[in-house]
Structures are given as C-alpha cells and as structure tokens.
Amino acid sequence: DSGVTQTPKHLITATGQRVTLRCSPRSGDLSVYWYQQSLDQGLQFLIQYYNGEERAKGNILERFSAQQFPDLHSELNLSSLELGDSALYFCASSSSPPGGTQYFGPGTRLLVL
Amino acid sequence: AQSVTQLGSHVSVSEGALVLLRCNYSSSVPPYLFWYVQYPNQGLQLLLKYTSAATLVKGINGFEAEFKKSETSFHLTKPSAHMSDAAEYFCAVSSMDSNYQLIWGAGTKLIIKP
Numbered sequence: 001d002s003g004v005t006q007t008p009k010h011l012i013t014a015t016g017q018r019v020t021l022r023c024s025p026r027s028g029d030l031s032v033y034w035y036q037q038s039l040d041q042g043l044q045f046l047i048q049y050y051n052g053e054e055r056a057k058g059n060i061l062e063r064f065s066a067q068q069f070p071d072l073h074s075e076l077n078l079s080s081l082e083l084g085d086s087a088l089y090f091c092a093s094s095s096s097p098p099g100g101t102q103y104f105g106p107g108t109r110l111l112v113l
Numbered sequence: 114a115q116s117v118t119q120l121g122s123h124v125s126v127s128e129g130a131l132v133l134l135r136c137n138y139s140s141s142v143p144p145y146l147f148w149y150v151q152y153p154n155q156g157l158q159l160l161l162k163y164t165s166a167a168t169l170v171k172g173i174n175g176f177e178a179e180f181k182k183s184e185t186s187f188h189l190t191k192p193s194a195h196m197s198d199a200a201e202y203f204c205a206v207s208s209m210d211s212n213y214q215l216i217w218g219a220g221t222k223l224i225i226k227p
Contacts, residue, residue: 043220101162
C-alpha cells in the first residue's frame with residue numbers, strides 16, 4: 001500500500017459526459033501528479049501540482065483540468081468525454097522535489113461508451 | 114532533452130533463470146534513475162532508485178540495478194526469476210534537465226515460463 005488513495009476504482013460513462021477523479025496523496029506529500037495509461041499511448045504525464053499551485057503540464061488535453069485543494073487532495077476533471085479517453089488514470093504523490101520518489105495510487109479505470 | 118529507452122517490449126525467461134531488463138537513458142546532467150513495476154490491474158510500485166550514493170542499487174523482491182555512466186545504462190537484474198515476477202517494468206529518469214519531471218520508458222513486459 002503506497003498510501004495514495006484514488007476514487008472511484010472504476011467508472012463507466014457515456015461520450016460527451018463529464019467525470020471527476022479524486023486523489024489523496026500520502027501524508028506530508030506536497031506534490032501530486034496525474035498520469036494517463038492506455039494501451040496505444042502507454043504512460044503519459046498529464047499535470048503536476050505542488051502545494052496547491054500548478055507546477056508542470058504534460059500532454060493534458062484542453063478538455064481536462066485539475067486542481068489541488070488546501071488539504072492537498074487533488075481532482076482531475078475530464079469533460080466532453082470521447083471513446084479514446086478510456087484509460088487508467090493514476091495519481092502519484094511525492095515529497096519536496098528534486099528527485100523525490102513518486103508513489104502511485106491504484107488508479108481509476110475509466111470506460112467511455 | 115532527456116529520454117529513456119527500454120530495449121524489448123516483451124522479455125521471456127524461464128522460471129529460475131536470470132532476469133535482465135535493459136534501460137538506457139540520455140541526460141546531460143547527473144540523473145536520478147528509477148525502476149517501477151506494475152502488476153496486472155494495479156498501480157506502479159517503486160522497485161529501486163539511484164541517487165548517486167552507490168552505483169549498485171538493491172531493491173525489493175531480489176531485484177538490483179547497476180548505474181553505468183559510461184554506457185548511460187541502468188539495467189535491472191534478478192538472479193533467479195519467479196512466476197510472481199511476471200509484470201510490466203518501467204524505467205524512468207529525472208534531473209535538472211527535465212525540471213525533475215519523470216521521463217518514462219515505454220515499459221517491458223516480463224513473461225515467466227514454467
């Protein structure tokens with residue numbers, strides 16, 4: 001158990017809908033990272049927050065957004081969902097960079113029908 | 114720019130045989146190097162991490178990796194494979210070059226033959 005929790009574990013929704021994925025980092029970790037893992041594109045970094053502020057952006061679509069709240073939990077919002085958004089979404093957390101090890105949550109499996 | 118190359122998307126070994134998963138990286142500054150493992154339907158778990166303290170790094174489950182600067186490699190090994198080692202393994206690098214973001218390899222799926 002990494003100490004990172006993600007809810008929900010599974011999510012099934014329809015195209016065009018909007019969903020919110022939630023992540024609670026390990027106690028004391030200030031950084032939260034979001035990743036998307038799909039069969040065709042592998043593991044893709046989406047976005048990083050550090051102590052409530054956006055720190056880095058990766059391959060995140062404009063339809064996707066995230067935020068980190070004062071209690072350090074984070075939410076990833078996916079809107080206007082398309083079939084191709086079906087994937088595993090991981091959250092990871094780390095203590096202060098640089099070189100901080102990222103600890104991953106169990107992931108949310110999103111299926112868009 | 115930094116990059117990570119994992120040679121072989123699939124590696125198959127017999128139970129009890131040596132496991133060798135290859136990882137080469139590019140970085141113009143001293144890197145941090147990581148190996149993560151992902152078991153089916155699970156998240157990624159840290160196996161081991163290189164932080165310049167020692168070139169041979171021992172991790173969990175009997176795995177180890179050796180940092181070779183001259184070869185820009187960080188190959189993962191285990192002397193004797195177990196069926197439970199069947200998983201996907203990811204190599205990653207971070208440094209000042211990437212603003213300490215993890216740059217990931219494509220992953221290698223390890224298959225263990227009985």
